[in-house]
Every structure is written in structure tokens, then in C-alpha cells.
Amino acid sequence: MTAPLLETRGLTMRFGGVVAVDAVDFTLEEGELRCLIGPNGAGKSTFFKVLTGQLLPSAGTVRYRGRDIAGAAPHAIARAGIGIKLQTPSVFNGLSIRENLWLAARRKNGAKRADAVVDGVLSLIALAGSTDRIVGTLAHGQRQWVEIGTVLAGEPDLILLDEPAAGMNHDEVGRTAEIVRAINRTTSLIVVEHDMAFIRMISDRITVFNRGSVLMEDRADAVMRDQRVRDVYLGKKAA
Amino acid sequence: MIRTVLSLRVTLLCALGAAVLAGLAPQFVDTFTLLQATVFVAMAVLALSLGFIWGFGGILSFGQAAFFGLGGYAYAVGAFNFTDSTVPVILSMLVPMLFAALLGYFMFYGRISNVYVGVITLTVTLILFNVVNSTAGDAYRIGSAALGGFNGIPSVPGITLPFTGYAFAPEDDWYLAAGCLIVVFVGLKLLLASHFGRVVVAIRENEVRASLLGYDPRLYKLLAFVVGGGIAGLAGCLYTLWGAFISPTIFGLATSAQIIIWVMIGGLGTLIGPVLGAVAIQVLVTEIGGQQLLDANFVLGAILLVFVLVLPAGVVPTVERGVAALWRRGRRGRPGPAEAPAAHPLPGKALS
Numbered sequence: 001m002t003a004p005l006l007e008t009r010g011l012t013m014r015f016g017g018v019v020a021v022d023a024v025d026f027t028l029e030e031g032e033l034r035c036l037i038g039p040n041g042a043g044k045s046t047f048f049k050v051l052t053g054q055l056l057p058s059a060g061t062v063r064y065r066g067r068d069i070a071g072a073a074p075h076a077i078a079r080a081g082i083g084i085k086l087q088t089p090s091v092f093n094g095l096s097i098r099e100n101l102w103l104a105a106r107r108k109n110g111a112k113r114a115d116a117v118v119d120g121v122l123s124l125i126a127l128a129g130s131t132d133r134i135v136g137t138l139a140h141g142q143r144q145w146v147e148i149g150t151v152l153a154g155e156p157d158l159i160l161l162d163e164p165a166a167g168m169n170h171d172e173v174g175r176t177a178e179i180v181r182a183i184n185r186t187t188s189l190i191v192v193e194h195d196m197a198f199i200r201m202i203s204d205r206i207t208v209f210n211r212g213s214v215l216m217e218d219r220a221d222a223v224m225r226d227q228r229v230r231d232v233y234l235g236k237k238a239a
Numbered sequence: 240m241i242r243t244v245l246s247l248r249v250t251l252l253c254a255l256g257a258a259v260l261a262g263l264a265p266q267f268v269d270t271f272t273l274l275q276a277t278v279f280v281a282m283a284v285l286a287l288s289l290g291f292i293w294g295f296g297g298i299l300s301f302g303q304a305a306f307f308g309l310g311g312y313a314y315a316v317g318a319f320n321f322t323d324s325t326v327p328v329i330l331s332m333l334v335p336m337l338f339a340a341l342l343g344y345f346m347f348y349g350r351i352s353n354v355y356v357g358v359i360t361l362t363v364t365l366i367l368f369n370v371v372n373s374t375a376g377d378a379y380r381i382g383s384a385a386l387g388g389f390n391g392i393p394s395v396p397g398i399t400l401p402f403t404g405y406a407f408a409p410e411d412d413w414y415l416a417a418g419c420l421i422v423v424f425v426g427l428k429l430l431l432a433s434h435f436g437r438v439v440v441a442i443r444e445n446e447v448r449a450s451l452l453g454y455d456p457r458l459y460k461l462l463a464f465v466v467g468g469g470i471a472g473l474a475g476c477l478y479t480l481w482g483a484f485i486s487p488t489i490f491g492l493a494t495s496a497q498i499i500i501w502v503m504i505g506g507l508g509t510l511i512g513p514v515l516g517a518v519a520i521q522v523l524v525t526e527i528g529g530q531q532l533l534d535a536n537f538v539l540g541a542i543l544l545v546f547v548l549v550l551p552a553g554v555v556p557t558v559e560r561g562v563a564a565l566w567r568r569g570r571r572g573r574p575g576p577a578e579a580p581a582a583h584p585l586p587g588k589a590l591s
């Protein structure tokens with residue numbers, strides 16, 4: 001058996017009295033596509049931020065390919081091969097679509113190869129219109145794709161997507177699911193989403209977060225049948 | 240990419256034109272005008288140093304006056320101690336660069352927020368003012384150069400070429416200053432078109448995103464800051480050469496404020512803006528100085544106020560945007576995709 005791609009043990013993130021991530025043991029195998037669900041405030045985004053070095057964990061370890069990366073700087077973790085699309089779009093708003101992708105691709109490639117990588121990603125995310133447009137002028141859904149494209153252009157081995165389909169219409173959600181499946185042919189992914197239709201399209205293994213802990217981990221149909229999961233979501237809605 | 244290559248060609252052509260003009264200038268203007276133009280051009284180099292780190296790196300430094308002054312003092316001290324000018328000129332850039340590296344390391348690796356970068360750079364400049372101010376007396380000598388405290392260093396030797404021992408005349412100082420401006424301008428253009436420069440701009444746009452792509456923002460900001468320090472130091476060298484004199488007032492609040500005004504009025508996020516801003520404001524201040532009706536500081540303040548309220552982006556970006564809008568209007572209705580030309584990023588970003 002090979003070592004898992006990513007493994008956290010007792011990973012904890014406290015904000016003062018709030019325990020946003022509470023002793024999480026999480027394992028992701030090479031090549032996997034895992035969905036992460038849970039009500040708002042369950043700690044999914046915080047979990048991602050700890051994994052990518054944006055937050056310093058209060059306790060616990062993060063092993064990526066056997067190497068402990070907990071507490072490393074964001075750029076060092078990115079260089080180790082983890083890419084992330086944040087929940088709130090994080091792009092270079094004043095730069096063109098192509099420049100956004102190029103900056104990602106150029107980091108570990110020469111100029112020529114970077115251009116080729118950018119072209120490849122552009123054809124995958126298939127943005128309509130000119131790639132010289134300034135990203136800040138694009139619609140929300142398009143900017144989400146630019147960010148996904150930028151992450152892809154960095155050619156990471158593990159991609160974290162935080163709510164990639166949020167604010168997208170039905171067609172866009174479908175296209176995003178296609179893109180995610182295409183990415184998964186070569187790359188491991190963890191995807192945070194609320195949209196169950198979207199989750200059914202992309203994944204069969206789901207981890208459910210609630211109040212910072214892992215509530216359960218199973219196949220999509222089993223998770224959706226589970227009474228505890230329903231309670232967690234319905235409880236939130238009633239509140 | 241095509242746009243970058245094109246704009247590089249245009250820059251090179253313009254630089255060539257500027258070089259020819261600068262070369263011919265002494266034939267057409269009197270010595271007095273040429274001397275004034277020399278100091279204007281030296282200050283334009285100073286404006287470029289801030290135009291680069293603020294407009295492209297997003298680092299609002301109130302400390303360019305510190306590097307400017309250090310460069311001037313380093314040249315002056317060197318000029319008294321070496322027979323030719325090679326070492327003094329190198330020192331005028333090296334000393335401020337080392338100082339910028341030290342200061343920048345504490346600021347950027349200490350994760351100090353942008354607002355405090357402004358405060359710290361300003362404080363350091365004022366501290367330098369006080370330190371240099373108190374160097375009167377024989378105890379403060381570096382080799383054969385006396386620092387002179389508040390009185391500064393008079394009769395700073397001019398440029399002497401190595402080997403030939405040729406000593407510069409006033410026209411030569413003009414050629415040197417104009418040449419430096421052109422070289423710095425083209426050099427910055429090339430730097431901004433390079434991988435390094437594009438990452439610096441990306442970090443201004445979104446530091447978090449840049450780090451999540453694997454770029455260490457601290458390192459890039461530090462390097463940009465050091466480059467800016469070196470350019471300001473060179474400007475200080477040119478300024479000292481021009482007046483054959485340097486004193487601690489160079490570290491004063493007025494210098495720091497002026498540089499920021501030049502850049503703001505000329506336009507953030509461009510290179511030509513700060514150059515034009517520096518020259519225009521200096522011409523204006525000189526004109527006002529020649530009459531009794533209006534006070535120069537009053538006029539400067541009024542101009543600044545008008546710009547902040549009416550043209551916050553500065554002259555060059557506003558004109559560019561206007562031209563772009565006209566161009567779009569001209570193209571509308573024609574077949575083919577009408578795409579928005581690249582607008583300049585909002586300079587307000589750099590402040591936040």
C-alpha cells in the first residue's frame with residue numbers, strides 16, 4: 001500500500017474561543033476526488049486555509065506526500081504542489097485573463113512552455129471571448145473559471161476547490177462539473193460544495209463536516225440517506 | 240504579450256528620440272537653462288524610483304528621500320576619498336540599496352501592513368535627518384570627507400573619468416543626468432516586462448493569490464524596494480553633482496512630500512507619469528519663485544487638492560483612459576469583436 005497523498009491528524013484551528021476545525025483526521029488517496037460538505041460555519045474553508053498555509057494550525061499535523069507541511073508558508077505549500085481556489089474569488093483583478101494564467105504557469109516553466117500550458121488550460125475552461133479582457137470586468141461565474149484556470153495553470157498535484165459552483169446558473173454548474181471531472185483524470189481534488197446535484201455529477205465519496213469535526217465519510221447515496229446529515233442541514237435551515 | 244513587445248518597441252524608439260534631443264539640447268539652450276534642466280531630470284529619476292515601487296509594487300514609501308539623501312552623501316563622501324568617480328558613483332547606489340535591503344527585510348519579513356510601511360519609512364527618513372544633522376565637528380569625518388552636520392558638505396568634487404582624468408563640465412553633467420534618466424526608464428520598462436516585474440505587479444494586485452501560486456511576496460517586495468532605493472540613490476548622486484553640495488535638508492519632510500506629489504499628479508501605474516509630473520511641477524515652482532504674487536507652497540497645495548478631488552488617477556492614466564474610450568467609440572458598429580483595451584489598474588488599490 002502506498003502512503004496517502006494527504007493526511008491530517010488531530011488538525012485543530014481555534015479562533016479565540018471558537019474551535020473552527022476540531023481534531024480532524026482526514027485522509028486522501030492519490031487520484032481521489034473527494035467532496036466536502038457541511039452547513040455554513042462547519043469549518044470547511046478554515047480547513048482549506050490551514051492546509052494551504054494561510055492559517056497557522058493551533059494543533060495537529062498535515063502530511064503531504066509524507067512531508068509535514070503544517071505551518072509552512074503559503075508559497076512553500078504551493079510549491080510543494082497544492083493549489084487552491086478560494087471561496088471568495090481571488091484573482092488578479094487588474095490583469096488580463098491570459099496574464100492571470102500565465103503568472104501561474106510561468107512559476108515552474110520557461111516562457112515558451114508557460115504559453116503552451118496557458119493555451120491548454122484556456123481550451124479546457126473555454127472562456128467565451130477574448131483572453132485579453134481584464135478579469136475585474138468579468139461576470140462572477142467567469143471570474144470563478146478564471147480562478148480555476150489559474151490554479152490549473154500552476155499544474156498542482158492536489159487541487160482544493162472551495163465552492164466552485166456558487167453563484168453559477170444551471171448550465172454553468174454543469175460545465176464546472178465537466179471541468180472538475182476532466183481535471184480529476186490527472187489530479188487529485190477536494191471540492192467543497194453545497195449543491196447536491198453538482199456533487200452527484202462529480203463524486204461518489206463525501207466527507208461531512210459539522211462544527212469543525214468530521215461527522216461521517218461515505219458514498220454519496222449513503223450520505224444523502226443518513227439521518228444525522230439531514231438533521232445537520234435541516235437544523236441549520238430552521239435556525 | 241504582443242502588446243508588451245509593441246510597447247517595448249515604442250519605448251525604445253522614444254528613448255532614442257529622447258537621447259537625440261538630449262544630445263542636441265546644449266546647442267539650443269543657454270547654460271542657465273541647461274543647468275535647471277539638469278536638476279529637473281535628476282528629480283525625474285527620483286520620481287521614477289517611487290513611481291516604480293508605489294505604482295507597480297504597491298508599496299507607498301515615504302522614504303525615497305532617505306535613499307536619495309544617502310545616495311547623495313555616499314557620492315559626496317566617496318568623491319573626497321577617491322581620485323576618479325567610479326567608486327563614488329557605485330557607492331551612491333550601493334549604500335542606499337543596502338540600507339533599503341535592511342529596512343525592507345524588517346518591514347516585509349516582519350509582515351508589517353502597508354500603512355505602517357508608510358509610517359516606518361517616513362520615521363526612518365526623519366531619524367536620518369536628525370542623525371546627519373548632528374554630525375558637525377571634526378569627530379565626524381569619513382576619510383578626508385567632513386560630514387559637516389547641519390551645514391552639509393560644500394564643494395563636492397564633480398565627476399572625474401577613470402584613466403583619462405577628464406573632469407566634467409556643466410554640459411557633461413547634463414548628458415549624464417539625461418542619460419541616467421533614459422537608461423533608468425528603459426531599464427524599468429524591461430524589468431516590468433520580465434517575469435520578475437510581472438510578479439511584482441501581480442503581488443500589488445493580490446498578494447494572497449500570488450503566494451498561493453508559489454511566489455513569496457516578501458521576497459519580491461524586498462527586491463522591488465531595493466531597486467527603488469538604488470534608483471533614488473542615483474538621483475541623489477546626480478543632485479549632488481548638480482549643486483556640488485549636499486546637506487541634511489535633503490532628508491526633510493519637504494523632499495518626501497514633493498516626490499509623492501510628482502507621482503500622484505503624473506499618475507500611478509505608469510513610468511512616464513512620474514517623469515512628467517516631476518518636471519512639470521518643478522517648472523511651475525520655478526516660475527512661481529520668479530514672482531511675488533503667489534506662494535509656491537500654497538500653489539502646490541492647491542494643485543494637489545484639485546488632483547485628489549478631480550483627477551485622483553493622475554494625468555497620464557486619465558488621458559490614456561480617455562484615448563481608450565474614444566478608440567472604442569470609433570470602433571463600435573464595425574464588424575469584428577469589439578474588445579476592451581487594457582485599462583490601467585486603479586491606482587487607489589495601491590493605497591489600501
Ligand SMILES: Nc1ncnc2c1ncn2[C@@H]1O[C@H](COP(=O)(O)OP(=O)(O)O)[C@@H](O)[C@H]1O
Nearest residue numbers: 015018020038039040041042043044045046047
Ligand atoms: N479569521 C477568523 N476569525 C475568527 N473566526 C473565524 C475566522 N474564520 C472563520 N471563523 C469562524 O470559524 C467557523 C468556521 O468558518 P468557515 O471555515 O468559514 O466555515 P464554512 O466554510 O464551513 O462555512 C465559523 O464559526 C467562523 O465564524
Ligand SMILES: [Mg+2]
Nearest residue numbers: 044045046087
Ligand atoms: Mg466556506
